[in-house]
Amino acid sequence: MITLTSDFGTPYPAAMKGVxxxxxxxxxxLVDIGHDFPRQDVRAAAFWLRExxxxxxxxxxxxxxxxxxxxxRNALVVRxxxxxxxxxxxxxxxxxxxxxxxxxxxxxxxxDETVLESPDPASGAATVPTADAGPVGPASNTFxxxxxxxxxxxxxxxxxxxxxxTVEFLSPxxxxxxxxxxxPTVSVDRATGEVLVVxxxxxxxxxxxxxxxxxxDRIAADDEIVxxxxxxxxxxxxxRLATVGSHGYVELDVNQGRGDEAFGxxxxxxxxxEGLES
Amino acid sequence: MITLTSDFGTPYPAAMKGVxxxxxxxxxxLVDIGHDFPRQDVRAAAFWLRExxxxxxxxxxxxxxxxxxxxxRNALVVRxxxxxxxxxxxxxxxxxxxxxxxxxxxxxxxxDETVLESPDPASGAATVPTADAGPVGPASNTFxxxxxxxxxxxxxxxxxxxxxxTVEFLSPxxxxxxxxxxxPTVSVDRATGEVLVVxxxxxxxxxxxxxxxxxxDRIAADDEIVxxxxxxxxxxxxxRLATVGSHGYVELDVNQGRGDEAFGxxxxxxxxxEGLES
Amino acid sequence: MITLTSDFGTPYPAAMKGVxxxxxxxxxxLVDIGHDFPRQDVRAAAFWLRExxxxxxxxxxxxxxxxxxxxxRNALVVRxxxxxxxxxxxxxxxxxxxxxxxxxxxxxxxxDETVLESPDPASGAATVPTADAGPVGPASNTFxxxxxxxxxxxxxxxxxxxxxxTVEFLSPxxxxxxxxxxxPTVSVDRATGEVLVVxxxxxxxxxxxxxxxxxxDRIAADDEIVxxxxxxxxxxxxxRLATVGSHGYVELDVNQGRGDEAFGxxxxxxxxxEGLES
Numbered sequence: 001m002i003t004l005t006s007d008f009g010t011p012y013p014a015a016m017k018g019v020x021x022x023x024x025x026x027x028x029x030l031v032d033i034g035h036d037f038p039r040q041d042v043r044a045a046a047f048w049l050r051e052x053x054x055x056x057x058x059x060x061x062x063x064x065x066x067x068x069x070x071x072x073r074n075a076l077v078v079r080x081x082x083x084x085x086x087x088x089x090x091x092x093x094x095x096x097x098x099x100x101x102x103x104x105x106x107x108x109x110x111x112d113e114t115v116l117e118s119p120d121p122a123s124g125a126a127t128v129p130t131a132d133a134g135p136v137g138p139a140s141n142t143f144x145x146x147x148x149x150x151x152x153x154x155x156x157x158x159x160x161x162x163x164x165x166t167v168e169f170l171s172p173x174x175x176x177x178x179x180x181x182x183x184p185t186v187s188v189d190r191a192t193g194e195v196l197v198v199x200x201x202x203x204x205x206x207x208x209x210x211x212x213x214x215x216x217d218r219i220a221a222d223d224e225i226v227x228x229x230x231x232x233x234x235x236x237x238x239x240r241l242a243t244v245g246s247h248g249y250v251e252l253d254v255n256q257g258r259g260d261e262a263f264g265x266x267x268x269x270x271x272x273x274e275g276l277e278s
Numbered sequence: 279m280i281t282l283t284s285d286f287g288t289p290y291p292a293a294m295k296g297v298x299x300x301x302x303x304x305x306x307x308l309v310d311i312g313h314d315f316p317r318q319d320v321r322a323a324a325f326w327l328r329e330x331x332x333x334x335x336x337x338x339x340x341x342x343x344x345x346x347x348x349x350x351r352n353a354l355v356v357r358x359x360x361x362x363x364x365x366x367x368x369x370x371x372x373x374x375x376x377x378x379x380x381x382x383x384x385x386x387x388x389x390d391e392t393v394l395e396s397p398d399p400a401s402g403a404a405t406v407p408t409a410d411a412g413p414v415g416p417a418s419n420t421f422x423x424x425x426x427x428x429x430x431x432x433x434x435x436x437x438x439x440x441x442x443x444t445v446e447f448l449s450p451x452x453x454x455x456x457x458x459x460x461x462p463t464v465s466v467d468r469a470t471g472e473v474l475v476v477x478x479x480x481x482x483x484x485x486x487x488x489x490x491x492x493x494x495d496r497i498a499a500d501d502e503i504v505x506x507x508x509x510x511x512x513x514x515x516x517x518r519l520a521t522v523g524s525h526g527y528v529e530l531d532v533n534q535g536r537g538d539e540a541f542g543x544x545x546x547x548x549x550x551x552e553g554l555e556s
Numbered sequence: 557m558i559t560l561t562s563d564f565g566t567p568y569p570a571a572m573k574g575v576x577x578x579x580x581x582x583x584x585x586l587v588d589i590g591h592d593f594p595r596q597d598v599r600a601a602a603f604w605l606r607e608x609x610x611x612x613x614x615x616x617x618x619x620x621x622x623x624x625x626x627x628x629r630n631a632l633v634v635r636x637x638x639x640x641x642x643x644x645x646x647x648x649x650x651x652x653x654x655x656x657x658x659x660x661x662x663x664x665x666x667x668d669e670t671v672l673e674s675p676d677p678a679s680g681a682a683t684v685p686t687a688d689a690g691p692v693g694p695a696s697n698t699f700x701x702x703x704x705x706x707x708x709x710x711x712x713x714x715x716x717x718x719x720x721x722t723v724e725f726l727s728p729x730x731x732x733x734x735x736x737x738x739x740p741t742v743s744v745d746r747a748t749g750e751v752l753v754v755x756x757x758x759x760x761x762x763x764x765x766x767x768x769x770x771x772x773d774r775i776a777a778d779d780e781i782v783x784x785x786x787x788x789x790x791x792x793x794x795x796r797l798a799t800v801g802s803h804g805y806v807e808l809d810v811n812q813g814r815g816d817e818a819f820g821x822x823x824x825x826x827x828x829x830e831g832l833e834s
Contacts, residue, residue, distance in 0.1 A: 001299070003292075009756030010590035011604050014559075017587055018611030021557070030587070031295055031308070034288035039757065040812045048289045055296030055402035055424070067812055070787030121804060124611035141787045143802030146611070200287030201317065231348030231419045246421030248399065256318045256345055279577070281570075309573055309586070312566035326567050333574030333680035333702070478565030479595065509626030509697045524699030526677065534596045534623055 001059040002157055005033040005049060006145060007040065008064070015143075016062065016150040019119050023154035033061075040067040042092045044267065046179055047197050049096035051247050053083065061096070062145075062153040063087035070141035075111035075148050077170055079161045086153040088144070091179030109170035111152050113139060116169040118147045184208045189275040195265050196249070202258025203251050204265045208273055210244030220274040221252055221263065232256070242273070279337040280435055283311040283327060284423060285318065286342070293421075294340065294428040297397050301432035311339075318345040320370045322545065324457050325475050327374035329525050331361065339374070340423075340431040341365035348419035353389035353426050355448055357439045364431040366422070369457030387448035389430050391417060394447040396425045462486045467553040473543050474527070480536025481529050482543045486551055488522030498552040499530055499541065510534070520551070557615040558713055561589040561605060562701060563596065564620070571699075572618065572706040575675050579710035589617075596623040598648045600823065602735050603753050605652035607803050609639065617652070618701075618709040619643035626697035631667035631704050633726055635717045642709040644700070647735030665726035667708050669695060672725040674703045740764045745831040751821050752805070758814025759807050760821045764829055766800030776830040777808055777819065788812070798829070 002020060006013055013035045020030065033052055038044045045065040053061060058081075066088040074089040081101030085093045089110075097106050118139040119125060139147040156167060164170055184193030184207045193208040213219065218227045219242050227234070229241040232255040240262050245251035250273065253259040265271060280298060284291055291313045298308065311330055316322045323343040331339060336359075344366040352367040359379030363371045367388075375384050396417040397403060417425040434445060442448055462471030462485045471486040491497070496505045497520050505512070507519040510533040518540050523529035528551060531537040543549060558576060562569055569591045576586065589608055594600045601621040609617060614637075622644040630645040637657030641649045645666075653662050674695040675681060695703040712723060720726055740749030740763045749764040769775065774783045775798050783790070785797040788811040796818050801807035806829065809815040821827060 005289075010592050011561075011608050012755075014587070014589040015608045015611050018608060018613075021585075021587070022611060022613045027585075029299075029305075031292070031299070033292040036288050052289050052293045052296060055293050055300060055397060057296075057300045068787075068789050071789045119611060140800075140802035142799060142807075146802065199290075231346075233346050233349045243420060244418075246418035246424065251420075283567075307577075307583075309570070309577070311570040314566050330567050330571045330574060333571050333578060333675060335574075335578045477568075509624075511624050511627045521698060522696075524696035524702065529698075 001029045001031065001057065002153055003031045003033050003053070003056065003059055003061045004035070005037065005045060005062065006035045006064040007037045007045070008035050008145065010035075012143065012145060015146045016064070018124060019146055019150040020062075020154045020157075022119070022124060023151060024157060026158050028060075028157055037065060040065065041267075042067070042090050043179065043181070044197050046092045046095040047181065049092070050099045053096045054099055056083075058082035060084045060086065060153050060157045062149055063092055064145035064149050065092055066090065066144060069144050074173075074176070075113065075144065075152060076176055077109045077111060077152060077156055077164060078176075079105070079107045079164055081105045082161060084156055084161060084164070086149055086156065088149075089176050091177040094177070094179050095181065107164070108173050108176045109164055109167075110173045111148065112169045112171060113148055116148065116151055116155070118151060182207055186212060191250075191273040193250075193271055193273070195267050195269045195271060198260045198265075198267055201253075202260045203245065203253045204259045204263055205245055205247060206250045206252065206271055206273075208250040208271075210248050210250055212250055212273060212275070213242060213244055216275050217278045218276050220276055222272055224263075225276065226252070279307045279309065279335065280431055281309045281311050281331070281334065281337055281339045282313070283315065283323060283339065284313045284342040285315045285323070286313050286423065288313075290421065290423060293424045294342070296402060297424055297428040298340075298432045298435075300397070300402060301429060302435055304436050306338075306435055315343060318343065320345070320368050321457065321459070322475050324370045324373040325459065327370070328377045331374045332377055334361075336360035338362045338364065338431050338435045340427055341370055342423035342427050343370055344368065344422060347422050352451075352454070353391065353422065353430060354454055355387045355389060355430060355434055355442060356454075357383070357385045357442055359383045360439060362434055362439065362442070364427055364434065366427075367454050369455040372455070372457050373459065385442070386451050386454045387442055387445075388451045389426065390447045390449060391426055394426065394429055394433070396429060460485055464490060469528075469551040471528075471549055471551065473545050473547045473549060476538045476543075476545055479531075480538045481523065481531045482537045482541055483523055483525060484528050484530065484549055484551075486528040486549075488526050488528055490528055490551060490553070491520060491522055494553050495556045496554050498554055500550055502541075503554065504530070557585045557587060557613065558709055559587045559589050559609070559612065559615055559617045560591070561593065561601060561618065562591045562620040563593045563601070564591050564701065566591075568699065568701060571702045572620070574680060575702055575706040576618075576710045576713075578675070578680060579707060580713060582714050584616075584713055593621060596621065597823075598623070598646050599735065599737070600753050602648045602651040603737065605648070606655045609652045610655055612639075614638035616640045616642065616709050616713045618705055619648055620701035620705050621648055622646065622700060625700050630729075630732070631669065631700065631708060632732055633665045633667060633708060633712055633720060633723075634732075635661070635663045635720055637661045638717060640712055640717060640720070642705055642712065644705075645732050647733040650733070650735050651737065663720070664729050664732045665720055665723070666729045667704065668725045668727060669704055672704065672707055672711070674707060738763055742768060747806075747829045749806075749827055749829065751823050751825045751827060754816045754821075754823055757809075758816045759801065759809045760815045760819055761801055761803060762806045762808065762827055762829075764806040764827075766804050766806055768806055768829060768831070769798060769800055772831055773834045774832050776832055778828055780819075781832065782808070
């Protein structure tokens with residue numbers, strides 16, 4: 001199984017799938033995690049991958065949110081327990097790797113693009129790039145999803161996780177970019193956190209643990225009083241609430257509406273939550 | 279085969295797919311009906327499922343348009359002939375069930391969430407919720423698509439339809455929410471109906487049967503005269519027409535444009551159609 | 557394998573998939589190329605299919621961008637080497653066919669809709685349309701994706717390419733619509749071209765070959781001076797550049813932004829590029 005994640009929209013993911021299908025004899029299942037993640041937003045993709053991938057059986061996860069495409073940032077293959085992640089070395093692979101496996105079962109490899117066979121732009125078939133290919137050579141500078149990451153994912157798919165060290169185009173590395181989500185400051189009655197992501201519904205997902213809401217009927221969020229609800233429907237349609245979201249964090253939401261608009265909050269905004277007496 | 283329908287956008291459907299794939303040994307085919315249905319619009323989802331699912335071979339259909347998530351509304355598994363529908367008890371399952379099978383072959387079951395194994399939020403693997411799990415327990419209150427409906431669909435998938443009565447977490451019920459679409463009033467030369475849905479092209483799909491247009495060259499729609507066309511291209515680009523849509527109803531459309539904007543009509547609007555002399 | 561391409565959005569592609577799955581015993585893999593291509597834009601779809609399909613192994617490609625649906629334009633099945641394309645005769649199939657195979661391996665067939673079995677609107681199962689079906693007959697006039705192209709694709713899928721001539725509902729034709737992309741005028745220091753497409757990132761893809769940028773540090777695009785970059789990140793975030801895109805053409809882009817907005821360019825616009833001294 002190969003999952004695919006990108007910020008590509010249409011139709012670039014289909015080119016990646018073609019490359020994978022043309023290179024793999026094993027007919028892998030392909031599953032889209034999503035291709036309309038916020039553009040060039042490494043942190044958002046890392047968050048969602050961390051939350052979604054643990055629900056998958058062991059798989060190869062192809063991840064391309066890559067503002068540095070074509071620069072000298074590395075392409076990585078990362079083993080995390082029984083899972084394998086393939087993507088750029090910009091931090092996006094760390095949070096899901098940490099959630100998928102303990103530190104001792106995580107190993108990173110750099111892809112040597114001069115050894116990996118890139119697809120031929122004319123026929124789409126795998127080909128060895130030649131040194132004199134010039135600026136329109138087999139591997140583009142702007143679409144490594146198709147020309148580097150998809151070939152790498154196809155070529156490592158189906159290998160036993162501990163066979164990665166034998167792959168010709170992979171070299172182990174200890175130095176790869178980390179990405180950590182900001183930590184909130186939480187005391188008994190006050191939490192200062194940050195908006196991690198806003199989902200497609202407009203729900204504002206903070207980094208404050210849901211336990212902050214335990215035993216409370218209402219809180220103040222940036223000085224505005226909102227009820228705490230177990231469910232969206234605990235308040236009327238169009239009304240605001242604080243709830244424990246499906247990721248275990250405090251969310252600021254609107255029942256059947258957009259929390260981001262109602263609270264005036266966006267990704268990265270600081271948010272102060274205060275517990276109120278009942 | 280398991281089809282998936284929701285109003286989730288990205289990436290929540292991918293979490294549901296992971297849960298299904300992790301729980302099913304049978305490697306089911308997954309097919310998306312769509313995940314950008316109008317938010318919390320039970321009627322629109324019911325309409326599209328009724329129109330689309332009959333084109334499928336027997337399958338399990340996972341449906342999550344669920345404004346009442348986390349409340350005491352039931353989770354249902356419904357057998358409709360050779361098909362099985364899984365989703366919330368808010369009416370969304372009735373219209374497709376009625377289209378898929380005669381009344382005598384439709385049976386509904388309530389899901390007992392205390393018996394169904396929910397996925398573990400840490401590993402994603404199936405787990406039995408414990409009584410003392412607290413507010414951040416295995417089953418969230420805001421994402422039953424992942425924590426209740428996907429597990430239920432995975433667990434009933436592949437069963438013979440008449441084996442549902444033996445499933446431990448299912449109890450038969452005769453009381454589940456109905457949803458009926460409004461009926462138009464149609465006489466020889468006049469039909470008073472309602473806009474059922476607007477599709478992604480902006481085509482306005484009414485509940486007036488297409489037969490109302492038979493033998494007519496033009497009609498008045500809310501007092502505006504429009505030609506009747508067999509095809510969009512029967513009128514010039516950007517011009518309005520009435521036609522029999524692919525669902526058999528009268529549609530108010532614009533050739534290569536948006537009928538909803540040209541006619542000023544939205545879902546739920548009343549519309550009066552009058553037959554005109556040629 | 558059957559790929560699917562349309563401008564349908566949601567949920568019409570799911571109806572096509574149901575028809576295909578109900579008609580094929582061979583359980584084909586279904587892969588979406590995309591369903592949110594620009595509406596009724598035959599040229600854009602032709603461009604993307606030409607660029608993406610060569611990355612696929614031999615497959616049946618179902619293509620429905622069809623502003624003339626229901627008119628007397630033909631439905632086609634086209635063999636292009638080991639690939640088969642199914643779609644309307646409006647030019648959309650020519651550019652991908654030419655890229656997939658040499659002229660001598662391209663053969664077109666007209667679909668006889670009176671012989672092809674269309675799906676029954678009630679059950680979705682295949683049925684023979686009757687002569688007296690009237691305006692709400694089995695084959696709609698507005699959704700040939702479901703009623704003509706999907707059945708045709710399902711029925712030819714899995715045949716050896718040279719067996720198409722034996723299919724009862726196909727007749728060979730030499731007359732089918734061509735579509736050629738405009739050619740640029742290129743001299744040593746000046747190229748006059750056209751915007752072929754704008755991708756989802758807002759990158760402006762011209763028809764000027766990337767070789768025009770070779771050895772240049774900067775060019776003038778419609779009199780505005782922009783640097784030439786090997787990668788998006790060659791310029792600062794939000795800054796403009798000219799680069800060789802992944803299709804081999806000159807693109808006018810913005811690093812992590814929208815080139816179409818920054819350059820004020822849209823599909824079909826004429827663009828003049830001039831080489832500047834370093």
